[in-house]
Amino acid sequence: MKKIKVGLQPIVSKINLPTVLKTTILPGDSIERLFIATQVGEIFYIGNGVIGTFLDIRSRIIKLGVSNGGYDERGLLGLAFHPEFYYNGLFYLHYSVAGTQGRGALPESFKPNPCDPVTLNLTWINRETQYDHIDTVEEWILQPNGQPQKRRTLLNLRRPFFNHNGVNSLNFSPETGKLILTTGDGGSGYDPFNLSQNDMEIAGKIIEIDVTKNTFIYNPPVVTRFNELSAPIQETLTVIAKGVRNIPGISFQRFYNQYIKYVGNVGQDLVESIFSFDHYKPLPVTRLVQASLMNSELDQEGFVNLGWRGWEGAFPTSIIRDCSENPALNEKTIAYYNEAVKTSVRRLQPLTSYFHQDPRPDKFEGSALTGVQPYMGNSIPDLKGSVVFTDFSQEVSHPPVRGTLAYTIARTDSKLNDFSVIETNYNFGSQSAFYVSLGTNLDQTRLYLGVYSSMNVTDLNQGTVFEIVP
Numbered sequence: 001m002k003k004i005k006v007g008l009q010p011i012v013s014k015i016n017l018p019t020v021l022k023t024t025i026l027p028g029d030s031i032e033r034l035f036i037a038t039q040v041g042e043i044f045y046i047g048n049g050v051i052g053t054f055l056d057i058r059s060r061i062i063k064l065g066v067s068n069g070g071y072d073e074r075g076l077l078g079l080a081f082h083p084e085f086y087y088n089g090l091f092y093l094h095y096s097v098a099g100t101q102g103r104g105a106l107p108e109s110f111k112p113n114p115c116d117p118v119t120l121n122l123t124w125i126n127r128e129t130q131y132d133h134i135d136t137v138e139e140w141i142l143q144p145n146g147q148p149q150k151r152r153t154l155l156n157l158r159r160p161f162f163n164h165n166g167v168n169s170l171n172f173s174p175e176t177g178k179l180i181l182t183t184g185d186g187g188s189g190y191d192p193f194n195l196s197q198n199d200m201e202i203a204g205k206i207i208e209i210d211v212t213k214n215t216f217i218y219n220p221p222v223v224t225r226f227n228e229l230s231a232p233i234q235e236t237l238t239v240i241a242k243g244v245r246n247i248p249g250i251s252f253q254r255f256y257n258q259y260i261k262y263v264g265n266v267g268q269d270l271v272e273s274i275f276s277f278d279h280y281k282p283l284p285v286t287r288l289v290q291a292s293l294m295n296s297e298l299d300q301e302g303f304v305n306l307g308w309r310g311w312e313g314a315f316p317t318s319i320i321r322d323c324s325e326n327p328a329l330n331e332k333t334i335a336y337y338n339e340a341v342k343t344s345v346r347r348l349q350p351l352t353s354y355f356h357q358d359p360r361p362d363k364f365e366g367s368a369l370t371g372v373q374p375y376m377g378n379s380i381p382d383l384k385g386s387v388v389f390t391d392f393s394q395e396v397s398h399p400p401v402r403g404t405l406a407y408t409i410a411r412t413d414s415k416l417n418d419f420s421v422i423e424t425n426y427n428f429g430s431q432s433a434f435y436v437s438l439g440t441n442l443d444q445t446r447l448y449l450g451v452y453s454s455m456n457v458t459d460l461n462q463g464t465v466f467e468i469v470p
Contacts, residue, residue, distance in 0.1 A: 371438025
């Protein structure tokens with residue numbers, strides 16, 4: 001693939017972790033502004049070189065970075081503006097709620113043992129007491145006086161672990177007009193309870209929410225399964241996909257009279273994967289619940305399955321062990337053989353994958369996918385029509401750490417596609433540069449990159465947002 005070089009033009013610096021980058025036009029305004037949501041709970045907007053605070057919900061966010069050395073995957077996770085935001089002022093938030101810290105679903109870290117059936121069939125028990133935190137999805141409105149106000153809560157979700165909550169997790173579908181919520185598998189590693197493949201679990205799914213249906217339930221109960229929701233809320237939900245490990249949102253690319261959907265699945269130990277699909281058959285939650293009650297199988301032809309936990313991209317999920325005979329090598333053992341077989345036919349093949357270990361000189365060794373966006377602009381001609389993605393940090397043996405920008409080409413034949421690194425000319429000096437988010441404007445002609453110089457949310461004001469330029 002063609003080598004492409006771009007520049008990075010700083011827009012704003014010295015902010016907290018920029019997890020979501022979106023643009024919209026404020027009611028009564030005439031310019032499209034960039035909105036930056038930070039993991040700690042701030043939302044800024046920028047226009048004509050001026051930065052302002054749109055909303056600050058830091059007091060509503062769970063206390064971050066208390067454990068895990070300051071690293072955290074909770075916080076303000078999603079921001080989406082209603083397609084008619086200019087007229088109705090509606091926008092949506094997904095965040096981890098203050099004061100909901102629990103003890104977690106397991107007493108220690110988890111790793112499956114293919115020789116021990118117990119580790120392959122764990123069950124999340126005592127969910128009301130053994131959980132890590134609660135996430136919420138809320139509808140807000142920008143009032144005529146310019147002050148945002150919460151209107152209602154759409155979902156309250158109990159999460160088993162601190163990680164894999166999704167990021168950039170709210171987006172509106174230009175096809176259906178519905179709000180899309182992307183949830184991670186609940187966390188730990190290897191999805192210990194196999195929540196991602198269980199049709200009744202909210203974790204590990206891509207879900208559509210019909211926000212035009214007012215359920216008149218303004219503080220719904222805290223749940224983990226679809227069948228725990230009241231009937232009016234169930235009727236607002238459809239499920240697009242399952243088999244999600246962790247996902248940096250969903251993006252859409254117009255292709256003649258249809259849209260190609262792109263989602264990335266963050267890998268376990270081997271590979272990061274980007275999937276694309278155009279046609280799909282969503283399953284209404286009411287049908288899923290009915291099938292569960294009747295203990296019957298639903299026809300899932302056309303329903304998207306990314307394959308996790310049996311598959312990590314195009315590979316059966318594996319456990320990596322050091323080779324005692326040769327420390328330079330390692331052994332890969334299939335973690336969930338039976339599940340890999342069961343989902344081998346139904347799963348969606350990735351559009352492209354990149355690896356944590358890659359011997360090819362023109363590639364890179366990644367760690368975690370953090371953004372996927374189509375680019376339809378003309379200012380970088382070689383990228384037009386391609387799919388750009390970001391990785392958190394390259395696997396390097398010496399500092400400073402650098403994230404990676406790369407791209408692939410859309411294809412419709414379901415074959416695995418190649419990718420190429422996008423070279424940048426920006427000098428970060430001796431500071432680390434973790435690539436934490438990727439965003440675009442409304443017509444996908446501009447790309448924005450969020451960078452942080454630390455991997456810890458407790459290290460404040462170390463973020464910069466760039467525009468990717470020729």
